[in-house]
Amino acid sequence: MKKAVFIILILSSFWSYSQKKVLQAQPISQYITIDGKLDETAWENAPIATDFIMFEPDNGKPITEGKKTEIKVLYNNDAIYIGAMMYDDEPNKILKEISQRDNFGTADIFGVFINGFNDGQQNFEFFVSAADVQGDCIMTDAIGEDYSWDAVWISKAKLTDKGWIVEIKIPYAALRFSGENKQTWGINFFREVKRERKKYTWSLIDTKIGTFTQQNGDLVGIENIKPPTRLFFMPYASYYLNAADGQKTYGTLKGGMDIKYGITDAFTLDAILIPDFGQTKYDDQILNLGPFEQQFNENRAFFTEGTDLFNKGNMFYSRRIGGKPSVDPDLNDNEEIIDNVQNVNLINALKVSGRTKNGLGIGVLNAITEKTFATIKDTISGETRKVIVEPLTNYNVLVLDQRFRKNSSVTFINTNVTRNGEFRDANVTGLAWDLNTKANTYNLSGNIKHSIINDTEDKNGTFATVGFAETSGKYRYSVGGDFVTKDFDPNDLGINFYTNYYNFYGNANYRILNPTKLFNSFRINYNMYAEFNKESGKVQDNSINANLNLTTVKNNYYGLGFTFFPLESNDYYEPRAENRYVIIPRKFEAWASVSTNYNHKFAIDLNPSISIADQSGRMAYGADIGPRYRFSNKLLLTYTFSYFRKNNNKGYIDSVDADDNESTPEIIVFANRNVITYSNTLGGKYAINSAMTINLAVRQYWSYAENKDILELQQNGTLTPYPQYTDNKNSSFYSWNADLSYSWWFAPGSQVSVLYRNSAANFERVIDKQFKDNVTGLLNNDALKHIFSISVKYFIDYNAVKNKLRKRA
Template sequence: MKKLIYFGFFLLTMWSYGQKKTILAQSTPQNIIIDGKLDEAAWQNAPIATDFVMLDPDNGKAIPQEKRTEVKVLYNNDAVYIGAMMYDNEPSKILKEISQRDNFGTADLFGVFINGFNDGQQDFMFYVSAADVQGDCIMTDANGEDYSWDAVWISKATLTENGWIVEIKIPYSALRFSPENKQTWGINFFREIKRERYKYTWNFVDGKIGSFTQQAGILEGIENIKPPTRLFLMPYASYYLNAAEGQKTYGTIKGGIDIKYGINDAFTVDAILIPDFGQTKYDDQILNLGPFEQQFNENRAFFTEGTDLFSKGKMFYSRRIGGAPSAEPELNENEEISEIPSAVNLLNALKVSGRTKGGLGIGVLNAVTEKTFAVIKDTITGETRREVVEPLTNYNVLVLDQRFRKNSSVTLINTNVTRNGHFRDANVTGLAWDLNTKANTYSLFGNVKYSFINDVEDKTGVYSTITFAETSGNYRYSFGTDFVTKDFDPNDLGINFYTNYYNFYGNANYRILNPTKRFNTFRINYNMYTEFNKESGKLQDNNINANLNLTTIKNNYYGTGITFYPLETYDYYEPRADNRYVAIPRRIETWGSISTNYNHKFAIDLNGTFNVFDESERISYGFDIGPRYRFSDKLLLTYFFSYFRRNNNKGYIDQIDSDDNSNTPNDIIFANRNVITYSNTLGGKYAINSTMTINLAVRQYWSYADNKNILMLESNGDLSPYPDYTTNKNSSFYSWNADLSYSWWFAPGSQLSALYRNNAANFERIIDKDFKHNVSNLLNNDALKHIFSISVKYFIDYNAVKNKVRRRA
C-alpha cells in the first residue's frame, strides 16, 4: 500500500511538472517606492508565486521549506513590479560579494525572465544579487545569454533576519510585447543559493529537454495598459588627455548623443550620432604567424546591445565597421608610406529591431564611415601626397526572422557594403533555419549563404551547412556536413577563414541529468571530423576526439581530452598561394583542466596541453595558471600566467617571385622555428558600493619565433633545405596594456567613468631573450603612451521630463 501511495505521489508530481504555472499580476494605482521593503498595501494582497523547483544540479527536486521563495507581481501604466522574498534559515551565510553590473561574483541571486509574446523564443532576463548588483541579458536557446544588452530599470535588495528581499521596477520600455488589451506573457522566476551552488526556478525546467525558454510559466492579469512614449536620449561628453615621450601632450573634448525611440510596443530605433569609443576595452593583440587575420571581440556598446537578431547565420562581424582600411596605397618608385590610419572613423550608425505579433523579427542596421587617407612620402624629394585607402562607405544589414511553433525559426539575412567610387563592393545573402520537434527532442539546423563581390573581377561563392541532432535525454548525438566554394567571401561585413572544402562530422555524448554521490555534473563526448579540399580531393583535416568534463559534489571542475590525427593531412592555407599545400604529419594532442570552487576565498584555475607530431623533435606544450583571492565582499584580485612553446614548428615566412616568362611556380619559403609565448594578466576590483567600483586590468604579452633553418616548399607539399635564403625573418612581438578605471552609476542608465590607460607595443626582427630587459625596455621607450579620460553619459526619459514640466505648469 505504501509503495502504491509513493507511486501515486510520483505521478502527481510529474503531472504538476508538466503543467505551466500561472500567476496573476495585480493592478495598482499606488505609487510603489523601490526600497526593498515591500511595505506598500498593494503587495500585501497580491497573489504569490512559490513552490520553486531545482534547476541544477538535482533537476526537479523541490526547494526546502526553510529556503522557500515567494514572488508577487504588480503593474500600472508605467511598469511591471516584482517583489520577492527569499527565505533562508542561515541568513549570516548568504554570500554577497559586490561586483560590477552583469558580473555577479560570489553572491546569491534572484532573477525574473519575461517573454512578452509568450512564444518560447526569447527571454528578457533581469537579475539582482544579494549585494544589490543588477544584471540583465537577452536569452535565446540558440545563442544563450547575451549580457551585452543593457536596459534601464530600478531595483533594490535588502538583507533581513529571515533571508533577503528584492524589489524591482521594470518599465515597459525595457520589454517587447504585443499591443493587445489583455496581455499573456511567459514568465519564470529564478533563485541561486550561491554557497550551495543550487539553482531553482518557479516553473519547472526539465533538464532532459534541450530547451530553456519554452519552459516558462504564464503571467496573466495585465490589461488595458497605455504604455508611455518610448523616447530616450543619452547625451555624453568626454575629455581625453594624451601624452607620450617625445611628443606634445594634448587634450581633446568630445560630445555626442545616443537616441532610443520606440516606434511601437515591439520595435525600437537606436541611433548613435558622433560616436565616441575611447573608453572601450583594449584588444589582446598577439604575434600572428598564421595565414589569417586575428579576430577581436566587439567592445563598443552600440554594436553589442540588443544585436541578437543580427547574429543569425553568423554573417555579421561588427568590427569591420570602423576597422582597418580596406585598400593598400599604390607606391611609385622612391616612395614609402609615411602615415596610414589603423582604423576608419565611424560617422554615425542606426539600427531598428523588433518582432511582430505573428512572430516576424525584423532587424535593420546601417552605419557610415568617413573617407580616409594615407600619407605617401617621396624618399628623395621629401614631398608628400595623400591617397584614399578607404572611401566614404555605407554598411547595411537586414534580417527577417520568422518564428513558429514556439521553438523553430527560418531567417533571411543580407549584408551589403557599398564604397564610394571605384572601390570594392560586396553583398552576401543567407537563409538559415533552426527546426525543432514539438517535444524539443530533435533538431535540424543549418544555413545557405551566397556572396557576390563587385571588384576588378566579379566573384561569387557559396557556403552551406546542415546538422541533425538529438537534443534531449542522457544520450545525445549529432552529425552534419559543410560545403564551401573557393570564392565564397563574406569578409567585408563578416568573417570567414576557410574556403574550398567539404567536410563530415559527428558527435555522441553522455551526461548525467541529476547528481550522483560523487558528481554534480558529468559529461563525456566523442567527436569525429573529416575535411577534404573541394578541388583536389586531398585530405585537409581528420581527427578523432574524446573528452570528459565533470563537477564534483564540492563544485570543483575537472576536464581532460585527447585528439588523434591518424592520417597525414594537407594544409592549403599556410602557403598563401593558389593550389599549393604543405603536408602536416600525424599527431596526438592532449589537454587537462582544473578549476576550484570560486565560493572559496582562494581559488585557482590550471590548464595544460601537450602535442606530439610524427616528426623528429616536433612537439608543443604549454600551461596556464590563474590564482584568485577574494579578500572581502569588496576586494578581489586575480592573476593569470600563460606559457606555450612550439618546438620545430614549420611555417610560412616569405615568397620569391619567379621570372615572369617562366612557368616555374613561385618559391614559397618556410622556416623551421621555435615559437615561445608568455603572457601575464593581473585583474583587480574594489567595490565602494553596488554602483561604484574601481577596476584594474594589466596585460603583458611577449611572443617570438626563432628561425633555426630555412626550408622551401616542394610541389608535393614536402619541405626541403633552402640554405641560399639569408634574410632575417625572425619575429618578436611584445605589448603592454594597463587600465585603471573608476565607474559610478549615479542614476538609472547614467554613468560617470574615469580611466587612466598606458599602453605600448613593438615588433622586431632581432630577438632579445632577456625577459626582464624586454619588459623594462618596452615600458621605458618612446612607444609608451599615456591617456587619461573622463566621460559622463546621462539618461533622459522623455516622459519623465514631460511630467516634470506639466507639474511645474
C-alpha cells in the first residue's frame, strides 16, 4: 500500500510539472509605488505563482519549503507590475554584492521572462539582484542571452527577516505584443540562490530538450490594452580634454542624439544622428606576427544592442564600419605619411529590426562613413599633398529570417559595401539554415555564401558548410564539413581568413544531466579534424582532441585537455605568397584550467598550457594566473598575470627579389625566433550604491620576437639557412592602457559618465629586455596620451512627455 501511494505521489508530481503552468494577471486602477514593500491592497488578492522547480544543477527537483517563492502580476493601461517574495530560511546568508548594471557579481537574482506574442521565439528578460542591481537581455535559443539590449523600467529590491522582495514596473513600451483585446503572453520566473549555485524557474525548463524559450508558462487575463507609441529620444553632450607630452592641450565639445522608434508592434528603428564613441573600452592590442589582422571585440553600443539577426551566417563584422581605411596611399621617392588616419569617422547609422507574428524576422542596417584623407610630405622639398584613403562609403546589411515550428529557421543574408568613385565595391549573399526535429533531438545546420568583389580585378568566391548533430541526452555527437574556394572574400563587411580548402570534423561527447555525489556538472569531449588544400590536396591542418570539463559539488571548476597533430601539415598562409607553403611539424598540446568558486571572498583562476613540436627545441609554454578578492559587497579587485614563450618559432619576416629575372620567384625570408609575451591586467570596482560605481581597468602588455637564425623558404615547404639577409627584423611591441571611470544612473535610462584615460603604445626593432625600462620608458615618453571626458545622456519617453503635457492642460 505504501509503495502504491509513493508511486501515485511521484506520478502526480511529474504530471503537475509537465503541464503548462498558467497565471492570471490582476487588473488595477490604484497607483503602485515601486518601493519593494508590496503593501498596496492590489497585491493582496492577486493570484500567486509558486511551486518553483530547479533548472540547474539538479534539473526537475522541486524547490524546498525554506526557499519558497511567490510571484504576483498586476497590470493597468501603462505597464505590467511584478511582485516577488523570495523566502529564505537563512536570510543573513543571502549574497548581495553591488555591481554594475547587467553584471550581478556574487548576488542572489530574481528574473521575469516575457514573450508578448507567446510564440516561443524570443524572451525579453528582466533581472533584479538582492543588491538592487538591474539587468536585462533578449533571449533566443539560436543566440542565447544578449545583454547588450537595454530597456527602461523601474525596480526595487529589499531584504527582510524572511528573505527578500522585488517589485518591478515594466512599461509596455519596453515589450512587444499584439494589438488584440485579449492577450496571452508567454511568461516564466527565475530565481538563483547564489550561495548554493542553484537556479530555479516557475515553469520547468527541461535541460534534456535543448530549448529554453519554448518552455514558458502562460500569463492570461490581460485585456483591452494597446501597444503604446514606442518613441524614445536620447540626447547627449560630451566634453573631451586631450593632452600629451610635447603637444598642445585642447578640449572638444560634442553633442548629438540617438532615436528609437517603434514602427509597428514588432519592428523598431534605431538611429544615430551624430555618433560619439569616445568612451568605449580600449582595444587589447597585441604584437601580431601572423599573416592576418587582429580581430577586435565590438564595444560600441549601437553595433551590439539587439543585433542577433545581423549575426546570422557569421557574415557581419561591425568593426569594419568606422575601422581602418581600405586604401594604402602610394608614396613617391622621398615621401612619408605625416598624418595617417587610424579610423574613419562614422557620419550616421540606422537599423530596423523585428519579427512578425508569423515568425519572419527582418533586419536592415545601414551606415555611412566620411571621405577621408592622409597627408603626405616630400622630405626634400617640404611640400605636402592629401590623398584619399577612404572615399564616402555606404555599408548595408539585409537579413530575412523565417522561423517555423518554434525551433527552426531559414535565413537569407546580404551584405553590401559601396564606395564612391573608382574604389573597391563588395557584395556577399548567403543562405543559412538551422533545422531541429520537433522534439529538439537532432539538428541540421549550415550555410552557403557567395562573394562578388568589383575592383581593379573582379573576383567571385563561395563558402559552404553543413553539420549534423544529436542534441539531446547524455551521449551526443556531431559531424560536418566546410568547402571554401580561393577567391571567397567577405572582408569588406565581414571577417574570414582561411580560404581555398575543404575539411571534415566530428565530435562525440558525454555529459551528466543531474548532479552526482561528486559533481554538479561533468562533460567529456572527443574531437577529430582534417583540412586539405583544395588545389593541391595537401594536408593543411589535422588534429585529435580530448578534453574534460567538470564542476564539483563545491562549485569549483576544473578542465583538462590535450590535442595531438599526428601528421605534418602545410601552412599556405604564413608565406604570404600565392601557391607557397611552409611545412608545420607534428606536435602535441596540453592545457589545464582551474577556477575556484567566486562565492568565496578569495578566488583564483589558473590556465597553464604547453606545446611540443617534433622538431629540435621547438616548443611553447605559458600560463595565466588570476587571483581576485572581494573585500566587501562594494569593493572587488581582480588581477591577471600572463606569460607565454615560444622557443624556436619559425615565422615570416620579409620577401626579397631573387634577381632581375621575372620568372624566378621571390625569396620568402623566415626567421627562427624566440617570442616572449608578458601582460598584467588589473581590474577594480567600488560601488557607492546600486546606481553609482567607480571602475578601474589597467592593462600593461609587452611582447618581443628575437630572431636567431635567418631562413629561406624552399619550394617544397622546407626552410634552409639564408645568412646573406642582414636586415634587423626583430620586433618589440609594448602598450599601456589605464581607465578610471565613474558611472551614475541618475534616472531610468539616463547616465552620467566621467572617464580619465591614459594610454601609450610603441613598436621598435631594438629589443631592451629590461622589463622595468620598457614600462617606465613608455610612461615617460611623448607617446603617453591623457584624455579626460564627461558624458551626459538623458532618456526621454514620448509617452511620458505627452502624459505630463495632458495633465498640465
